[in-house]
Amino acid sequence: MKDNKNMREREIALYTIIDILNEKAYNNIILRKVLAENSHLSMVQRAFITELVNGTLRNMINIDYIISRFSKTPTDKMKPFILNNIRISVYQIMYMDRVPDSAACNEAVELAKKHGFGSLAGFVNGVLRNISRSKDGIKYPDRTSTEYLSVKYSYPMWIIEYWLKELSHETIEKICISNRVPPKVSACVNTLKTDKNGLKKALSADNVAMTDGVFKENALYLSKTRDITETEAFKNGLYHVMDESSMLAVDILAPEVGERVMDCCAAPGGKSMYCAYKMQNKGEIISSDIYEHKLELIRQSSARLGIDIINPVLADAAVFKAEYENKMDRVLADAPCSGFGLFRKKPDIKYNKTMSDIDALVKIQRDILANCQRYVKKGGTLVYSTCTISLKENAENVKWFCENFDFEPQDISKFLSFKSDTAKDGYIQVLPCDFNTDGFFIARFTKK
Numbered sequence: 001m002k003d004n005k006n007m008r009e010r011e012i013a014l015y016t017i018i019d020i021l022n023e024k025a026y027n028n029i030i031l032r033k034v035l036a037e038n039s040h041l042s043m044v045q046r047a048f049i050t051e052l053v054n055g056t057l058r059n060m061i062n063i064d065y066i067i068s069r070f071s072k073t074p075t076d077k078m079k080p081f082i083l084n085n086i087r088i089s090v091y092q093i094m095y096m097d098r099v100p101d102s103a104a105c106n107e108a109v110e111l112a113k114k115h116g117f118g119s120l121a122g123f124v125n126g127v128l129r130n131i132s133r134s135k136d137g138i139k140y141p142d143r144t145s146t147e148y149l150s151v152k153y154s155y156p157m158w159i160i161e162y163w164l165k166e167l168s169h170e171t172i173e174k175i176c177i178s179n180r181v182p183p184k185v186s187a188c189v190n191t192l193k194t195d196k197n198g199l200k201k202a203l204s205a206d207n208v209a210m211t212d213g214v215f216k217e218n219a220l221y222l223s224k225t226r227d228i229t230e231t232e233a234f235k236n237g238l239y240h241v242m243d244e245s246s247m248l249a250v251d252i253l254a255p256e257v258g259e260r261v262m263d264c265c266a267a268p269g270g271k272s273m274y275c276a277y278k279m280q281n282k283g284e285i286i287s288s289d290i291y292e293h294k295l296e297l298i299r300q301s302s303a304r305l306g307i308d309i310i311n312p313v314l315a316d317a318a319v320f321k322a323e324y325e326n327k328m329d330r331v332l333a334d335a336p337c338s339g340f341g342l343f344r345k346k347p348d349i350k351y352n353k354t355m356s357d358i359d360a361l362v363k364i365q366r367d368i369l370a371n372c373q374r375y376v377k378k379g380g381t382l383v384y385s386t387c388t389i390s391l392k393e394n395a396e397n398v399k400w401f402c403e404n405f406d407f408e409p410q411d412i413s414k415f416l417s418f419k420s421d422t423a424k425d426g427y428i429q430v431l432p433c434d435f436n437t438d439g440f441f442i443a444r445f446t447k448k
Contacts, residue, residue, distance in 0.1 A: 009045050010088065010107050012038060013052040017084050020057070020348055027057055027348045043224075051182065056084075056091040057347040058180060061154035063090045066138060070130045073123070082120055085111055089128050094135060101132040149173060153180070155350060159340070162355070166391045171431070175389070178433035179343040184211075185228060186437075188242040188270070189218040190305050191277045196220070202233035214435040215417050216244045216251075218277075237305040242270040245341070245430050245440035249334060249385040250274045252415045252428075252444050255283075259329040262286040264317040264372045267294035269301050269310075271332060276307040286324070288315040318367035324375045330383070333372045335365040337386035337393050341439020344432060362392050366400060373405050376447045382407060385442045389431065394441040398427055407445040 007015075012034060020030050031053055035046055056063065064075045067086055075083055085108050092104035105128040112121045141147040146164065150157045153176035163172050187210075189199050196218060203210055203222065208231060213219025220239070228234050228241070255261045255275045263272045266287035275285050287298050287310050295312040302310045315321055317333065338358050339349045369384060376382050384401070386393055402409060409426025420428045427443035 009049050013049045014088055016053050024352050056087050059154045063087050065151045071127045093132050174433040175431055183344045184221040186243045187220045187222055187239040188274055190239050192281055192306055194238050199238050202238055206231040206233055213244050216247045219244045240273050243438045245438045249442045252412050252442050253330055253332050253383040255279050255330050258283045260284045262328045262331045262375055264333045269298035272310050276309055281309055283309055285310045286313055288313045290316050318371050320371055326377055328375045330381045331372050331376050332383050333368055334385045335368050337388040338390050340388040340390055342387055365397055369401050378447055380447050382445045387438055387440055389439045398443045406448045410444045410446045412444050
């Protein structure tokens with residue numbers, strides 16, 4: 001990112017996308033850094049940059065398809081600056097009604113000239129003007145084809161083909177459409193300090209707009225705030241940020257007052273915090289992670305929220321620790337995964353994963369399950385969860401686990417406020433299109 005406080009919002013967005021793609025970095029991390037470096041920006045400007053970056057990334061395959069229909073130069077032959085400059089403009093033309101097409105074209109041309117690409121300004125202008133004139137007549141592959149889903153909704157073909165092994169064409173299209181909607185910030189009420197109405201009053205005093213959760217009583221969706229960490233409600237520990245799907249994993253774990261609970265892959269700690277609320281801050285929660293700096297974040301959050309039963313432990317969830325063998329009433333294994341349920345928040349994941357990555361993750365997940373099951377007491381509970389939509393990482397791991405260990409699936413229907421065809425079999429797949437939440441897989445087992 002260039003260090004230039006005089007850059008306009010579109011220019012900042014352009015360099016942010018270039019950085020994300022060059023570094024293959026998470027969009028939210030780069031965006032957070034960029035916005036922090038440009039603290040002078042208003043809330044409206046920050047929102048515009050965020051939408052421009054994330055919107056372009058969400059729709060990049062579709063955007064490149066459109067560009068290819070109006071450019072004689074293939075996208076993979078364009079200079080990165082020019083290609084991403086055009087991409088941002090196409091996103092504005094195709095998806096942002098409030099930005100006039102002429103303004104998107106003109107700014108792209110000016111940026112090309114400003115940054116030493118004056119000789120290509122005519123090319124940029126020509127491609128964008130043609131797209132603008134013809135945007136309502138762009139032809140796509142047959143709607144029933146996998147190519148249509150890939151091109152229309154910007155998913156690599158291999159992901160669509162992989163999803164088709166467990167989901168219908170219609171369901172996949174619903175997932176793709178829902179993933180186009182920018183996510184809201186979800187807050188989990190800290191019931192150790194307040195209740196939902198109390199949090200609403202505190203947030204209203206901070207001029208934060210909110211709506212109720214979709215299926216969790218203690219969830220709120222927040223908006224119209226520049227930085228939630230600056231609100232008094234946050235500073236006073238009245239809530240922590242947590243998606244409703246993640247909350248559901250803890251509800252299915254169902255920790256009780258006074259129990260010993262282990263959160264095996266805890267960072268950043270949201271599930272451990274919610275466990276503490278449900279346990280009324282009585283008992284013990286072992287929150288383990290392999291990174292010390294992430295454990296420090298858990299300590300800081302615990303202090304802010306008034307929780308003192310969380311014990312952050314530096315540990316690899318796949319490596320046995322004898323002191324915990326058969327000691328835990330409940331164990332939560334929220335394993336590292338491909339993250340295919342998080343495309344709304346992290347659209348860059350689509351372009352950085354391969355099937356070989358999934359195969360490698362399955363081995364890690366099974367190593368974690370094989371180890372963490374040793375910590376569960378007889379008659380105790382193990383919950384396995386991921387934030388992905390992936391047959392190999394989810395249902396096939398459940399089958400493998402039940403075949404290899406002395407555990408049995410447990411009906412989870414009573415923990416749900418909605419119907420699920422698989423709940424009686426001990427697991428559930430929440431899709432992004434179900435409730436406009438993260439995609440999540442959750443399975444519950446009891447040790448025989």
